[in-house]
Amino acid sequence: MELELIGNEKQGKVTVSDQIFDRKYNETLVHQVITAYLSNARMASRAQKGRSDVAKSTRKPWRQKGTGRARAGMASSPIWRGGGKIFPNSPNENYKKKLNKKMYRAGMSVILSQLIRDSRLVVADRINVESPRTKEFIKKIASLGVKEVMVITHEIDENLYLSSRNVPQVSVVEVQNADPVSLLKFKKILITADGLRKFEELLA
Numbered sequence: 001m002e003l004e005l006i007g008n009e010k011q012g013k014v015t016v017s018d019q020i021f022d023r024k025y026n027e028t029l030v031h032q033v034i035t036a037y038l039s040n041a042r043m044a045s046r047a048q049k050g051r052s053d054v055a056k057s058t059r060k061p062w063r064q065k066g067t068g069r070a071r072a073g074m075a076s077s078p079i080w081r082g083g084g085k086i087f088p089n090s091p092n093e094n095y096k097k098k099l100n101k102k103m104y105r106a107g108m109s110v111i112l113s114q115l116i117r118d119s120r121l122v123v124a125d126r127i128n129v130e131s132p133r134t135k136e137f138i139k140k141i142a143s144l145g146v147k148e149v150m151v152i153t154h155e156i157d158e159n160l161y162l163s164s165r166n167v168p169q170v171s172v173v174e175v176q177n178a179d180p181v182s183l184l185k186f187k188k189i190l191i192t193a194d195g196l197r198k199f200e201e202l203l204a
Contacts, residue, residue: 152173
């Protein structure tokens with residue numbers, strides 16, 4: 001299939017692989033890829049106390065029989081207020097989800113294909129700025145007719161990095177750092193022609 005190029009005087013076209021950029025949408029596969037990515041990025045940062053961890057006495061609160069009250073063994077019981085948690089969360093919990101490379105590549109291809117169908121993916125011949133100035137980068141993006149955009153390029157030079165890092169609602173990444181969540185989150189995806197070639201290499 002062919003995609004139109006923007007940002008140059010001669011509005012040309014670039015030919016891309018149908019196998020990668022024209023795949024039928026698969027909601028189940030996309031859900032698996034997104035879920036696995038979010039789970040693998042999750043950190044086990046919370047910890048709860050079990051009944052052996054709370055600062056409570058182990059003395060029996062009252063005798064077993066004769067008081068008319070329910071039996072109680074210790075104040076750290078999970079059914080008591082201030083007692084320990086029955087199944088406490090641990091800071092070393094493992095949230096990793098296994099997703100093989102073939103499924104991940106297919107999922108990314110499905111997402112990119114849907115972005116093209118929804119007219120959310122824009123291809124530019126190249127994206128470069130002559131000096132590390134934020135104003136120049138914003139002007140460059142505005143000239144391409146996009147905003148609130150994720151810019152994907154084959155390689156980020158120092159000028160592009162410095163001029164884009166403080167622009168709100170804009171993210172500039174290299175192809176290998178593009179993730180499925182960001183691809184779906186941004187309203188527009190601006191990618192260079194070299195970036196498309198790199199995607200074809202990585203997802204083939």
